Amino acid sequence: MNRTLYTLLFHLGLPLVALRLYLRSRKAPAYAKRIGERFAKGLAPMQTGGIWVHAVSVGESIAAAPMVRALLKRYPQLPITITCMTPTGSERVRAMFADEPRVQHCYLPYDLPWAAARFLDHVQPRLAVIMETELWPNHINQCAKRGIPVALANARLSERSARGYGRFARLTQPMLAQMSLIAVQTEAEAERFRQLGARPECVEVTGSIKFDLSIDPQLLVRAGQLRAQWQADRRPVWIAASTHEGEDAIILQAHRQLLEHHADALLILVPRHPERFSAVFELCQQQCVTQRRSSGEAVTEQTQVLLGDTMGELLFLYALADIAFVGGSLVANGGHNVLEPAALSKPVLSGPHLFNFLEIAAMLREAGALQEVDDAQGLAAQVRRLIELPIDARRMGDAGLSVMRANQGALQRLLDGLARLF
Incomplete structure (x- = not known):
């Protein structure tokens, strides 16, 4: 399938796109x-x-934030346009950069040539930066026609995704050849991009910018104050x-098992989607x-579960806890960012499905900072072990922080690569 056929199929599929928006809006009216x-x-x-940065949803927006702030500092004369595809991502972008007049935001138009052209004519960026692996052939082609360099930042490409792209080589090979920089996390991913048609001179191994997460010391201070207020020291x-979906019941089952041994244990449960x-x-x-976090009510001795139903507080909620389980991993979703709790020196637990973070998970596992569990019984056992053996918990937390510090520097390497594109 080439780009012409892809575009035709996209147009024919617009009624399905509209239906999908409608169905999503029934659960999330913002759609x-x-x-x-x-x-x-x-x-x-x-x-x-200025610079156009695309971050598809919440996770990519958070990952992009340090890069955006560094670009604002490095290029004080340039505006930055951040696009995303989801209402939650949009809300996060606006919250993170509410006080920055040079940051502007809208949804990314669908990957139709005329929509991509209209968007680029409106924004007129000098550089396009796409976070991770959100590749759209028509957007990239329209950038190429205008001489706008396109960089793929913090790029990931699993073996499974590479096989999927490979099945549509006539579409993906020309698209990758139009990229000016593909800044990948590992050498294995770099080789996959080269085999799919990316120009070798444009592929650089920069590491993951998620390792460059910096923690505001005041975050830990506020977390300590709130736990004291809850009398939960x-x-x-x-x-x-x-x-x-599918994980919450398992986690609650694990918590009930934990309460049999530690009746005062408190679980903070944070669903991924609002x-x-x-x-x-x-x-x-x-x-x-x-209790719901959004209620603003103080946690009491009777509270067994605090539902984290607020936006933009995940790091703070991690800071409140002694032990962190990262979801999307007990079901075959691929997991989420295990480095956020590691950056806070928390012992990290996860399910077995971590294919979105294979290399990072392997680093933490080998360092003794990450423990995987398969079910509610295993999860309850590991949480109980870390409660009853605080030295082990501290050792895991210290190991995770050491992995973070040893792998920092990806952001600077990425910024140097982007600077060459100007």
Whole structure:
């Protein structure tokens, strides 16, 4: 399939796209808003001639934030346009850069030539930076036609994804050949990009910028103050974060098993997607004394579960806990960022499905900072072990922080690569 056929199929599939938006809007009403932006219509006036950064959703937006702040500092005369595809990503971008007048935001239009052209004519960027592996052939081709260099930052490409791209070589090979920089996390991923058609001179191994996460010292201070306010200084607190459908019941089962041995244990449960907050709250209420973080009420001795149903607080909620489980891993979703709790010196637990973070997970596992579990019984056992053996918990936390520090520097290497494109 070449780009012409791809574009034709995309046009024919627009009714399905509209249906998907409608179905999503039933759970998350924000999907029914700003639809014009998805076709580059009705865009607000924007500063032109700057840098366009695309981060598909919340995770990529958070990962991109240090890069965006560094670019703002390095190029004080340039505006930065950040695009995403989801309402939660949009909310996160606006929250992170609310006080920065040079950062502007909209949804990325669908990958149709005329929509991509209209968007680029409106923003007129000098450089395009795509986070991780959100590749759109028509957007990249329209950039190439205008002489706009395109960089893929913090790029990932699993063996499975590479096989998928390889099945459509007539579409993906020309697209990758149009890229100006592919900054990958590992040499294995670099080789996959080269085999798919990327120009070898454009592929660089820079490492993962997620290792360059910096923790505000005040975050730990605020977390300590809140735990003291809850009178939970000596109470065991663990967090299960970024959970997906199918995981919450397993985690609650593990928590009930834990309560049999540590009756004062508190679980902070944080679903990945806001549209699931209410359903997970109901599930928690059926089994445990539960409070919502959004209520603003203080946790009491009777509280067994705190539902993390706020946006932009994940690092703070990690800081509140003694032990961290990272979700998306008990189900075959591929896992989420295990480096966030590691950066806070927390012992990290996960399920077995970590194919989105294979190399990072391997580093943490080999250092003794990450322990994988398969089910509720295994999860309860590991949380209990870390509560009862604080020296082991401290050793895991220290090991994770050491891995973080040993692998930092990717952001600087990425910034140097982007500077050459100017």
